[in-house]
Every structure is written in C-alpha cells, then in structure tokens.
Amino acid sequence: MIAIIAKEKNLRIGRRPKATMYIEDLAEFARVLLAATEMTFAIGRLRIELLLFYQLTAITGSRTEALLELRYRDLQLLPSRGPEGEHSRLFIHLTPNLLRHFSVRS
Numbered sequence: 001m002i003a004i005i006a007k008e009k010n011l012r013i014g015r016r017p018k019a020t021m022y023i024e025d026l027a028e029f030a031r032v033l034l035a036a037t038e039m040t041f042a043i044g045r046l047r048i049e050l051l052l053f054y055q056l057t058a059i060t061g062s063r064t065e066a067l068l069e070l071r072y073r074d075l076q077l078l079p080s081r082g083p084e085g086e087h088s089r090l091f092i093h094l095t096p097n098l099l100r101h102f103s104v105r106s
Contacts, residue, residue, distance in 0.1 A: 026058050052077075055092060 006013050030051050033039070041047045060066040076093040 021058070023058065026054060029054065052090075052092070059092075059094070 003013060005011075033047060033051060039047075056070065057067065074095045076095070078091045078093060080089050080091045081087075
C-alpha cells in the first residue's frame with residue numbers, strides 16, 4: 001500500500017539520510033517547546049517528558065538500544081539553582097548501570 005501511495009504522489013520509498021542535530025538545535029527546540037502557546041498537551045508533564053526524552057536521545061547519540069534499556073531507576077532528576085538564585089534547572093544524573101549502554105561500540 002505504501003508503494004502505491006508513494007508512486008501516486010511521486011514520493012521516494014527509501015530512507016532519507018539522517019540529519020545532524022547539534023546541541024544548539026536542541027536548545028532552540030527546547031526554548032520553542034516551552035514558550036509556544038500553539039502546542040497544547042493534555043497533561044503539562046508530557047511537555048517536560050518530551051524535553052527529557054530529547055535530551056536523553058542527544059546523550060545517547062540516538063542509539064536505539066541505549067534508549068530501550070532506559071529505566072526510571074537509572075535516572076535521578078535533581079533541581080539545581082544557579083549561583084545568583086537564577087531559575088531552577090534540572091540536572092540529569094545517569095547511574096553507572098545505564099552508562100554502560102551508552103558507550104561507543106566498535
């Protein structure tokens with residue numbers, strides 16, 4: 001069915017090359033996601049979970065197996081204030097158990 005629709009719409013069937021996302025892109029994505037009022041979430045927590053997922057994806061280098069091994073017990077999310085009482089920031093602490101999945105394999 002996909003091939004039929006692709007042919008009808010003049011689309012390619014193969015995979016596109018992966019685009020590189022830099023940390024600056026992730027920061028801009030986070031800024032827009034937090035500031036945009038056009039996007040609504042049924043539960044406000046989902047917006048934060050989406051940001052956490054993207055940050056973890058960046059940390060793992062988008063390695064699927066590392067993300068699939070992720071468990072809540074492997075994460076500690078700690079609030080942290082800046083030196084001059086700035087807004088709280090969320091520090092993501094990864095346990096050593098989880099970090100073994102993130103190592104580069106040869």
